[in-house]
Amino acid sequence: MLVYVDDFIITGNSPQHTDRFIESLSTRFSLKDLDDISYFLGIEVHRTKEGLHLTQYKYISDLLQRTNMTDCKPIATPMCPNTPLTLFSGTPLDDLTEFRMVVGSLQYLSLTRPDISFSVNKMSQFMHRPTHDHWQAVKRILRYRAGTMRRGIFLAAANRPILHAFTDADWGGNKDDYISTRAYIVYLGAHPVVWSSKKQTGVSQSSTEAEYRSLANTTSEVCWTLSLLQELGISLPTTPVIYCDNIGATYLAANPVFHSHMKHLALDNHFVRQFVQNGQLRVSHVNSADQLADALTKPLPRPLFRVLCDKIGLSDGRPS
Template identity: 65%
Template sequence: MVIGSLQYLSFTRPDIAFAVNKLSQFMHRPTDVHWQAAKRVLRYLAGTPSHGIYLRADSPITLHAFADADWAGDTTDYVSTNAYILYLGYTPIAWSSKKQKGVARSSTEAEYCAVANTASEIRWICSLLTDLGVTLPAAPVIYCDNVGATYLCANPIFHSRMKHLALDYHFIRENVQSGALRVTHLSTHDQLADALTKPLPRTRFLMLFNKIGVRYLPPS
């Protein structure tokens, strides 16, 4: 019941997305440790009741996203965690923190799957904006902090060792070659989706979520 309520709340609070994703994995057999972790999330929410996403009136109509993966971050099964944050202008409008379906054999593979997952969400948002009569001035951009994954998105040569990524590879290549999408490298320090893939020290956690757009909103 508590985790179900937190799952709904995470639709508007990206700062709890990773914690809720982690807790959701133990709903079938929770222990006292998981209950204590859930109460810690509740205490955090109780201390930040007026925090939320600030919607700016001057936000431009552009799409960009941050995609990240914590390679083999779960030491129980070594499955990586995917995460993305999608922005319309300055405002985060969609985010996700989920475990991948299988074990990635390299950090490039894990990050590339995260980029493909993000690209799929971007294409859906673009379709929705088209139905609403909104025209984007430029192609959406995905920011990835893995050099190998970024290179793979731009390289037209398909390597045989990446056969198991064929569907993701061709999906990304089709979008990049048609000009519907760009994938750009950025520093790990600037990767906002990092906060949705792993637990972080308090200082970095607060810094990232302030940059993401979750902040104190004074009463109107």
């Protein structure tokens, strides 16, 4: 049972047990049973025999209407890769209300759209001092969403319980403070179930350091997901794998020798290594061209962005 304030999602393997549970709740509380899920907290659920398609069509439609962008011209990518934004790009806005409202709404829209995670996180960094350039970048995200309103996550009914993740970092990508952006996508079978794009807490002195910090964050998320699956009684047939495209970080996770030049990463180093040495986790190298988390660390050109969106698992409906 998933509970959010007064909204519930109740599910189970046995319809009889589910019905009895609902009847038991109704004896103590006033309930309204809406039958099969179709809409929950702004997320639309389209059910077919093949699985569930999760979108936020109505939510983005309402947001476009509130911002007077219903008839805007769609665009293929949420951010321009050739025009880096900094804290002092453009002149400050006189009224900050609309900027903050729209960025807050976009944060909620990223629940079903990992492809806008980086762009929304980037805009969130300008909340305290938004400029006209930042506002134009936010409107570009809205234009991108206007052209991909029906895109979402498809959860197939036939799916293998195999847990794996992709982790990546854009070393020194932020031009204001040169702090790296780390990202990960966690998959259960073919389905992305958890993703994140955030700035790291400090400046990394090498790409290996930035990647390893991201690997440690991803390890924590994979362990939490694994714990949740165990509580739900779901056993995994194979050891979870984290794919990293940095050879140095991959070797560091497997090498039992602690390198002296990585002492400042001691906590992250031992945190990841304990799971690797105990056989609870594997860290494998993946080619940069196949690194799916790359789309969550920086703005990409249109061809590469489209390819990664397809590989990530975004769908305009049930995949053929």
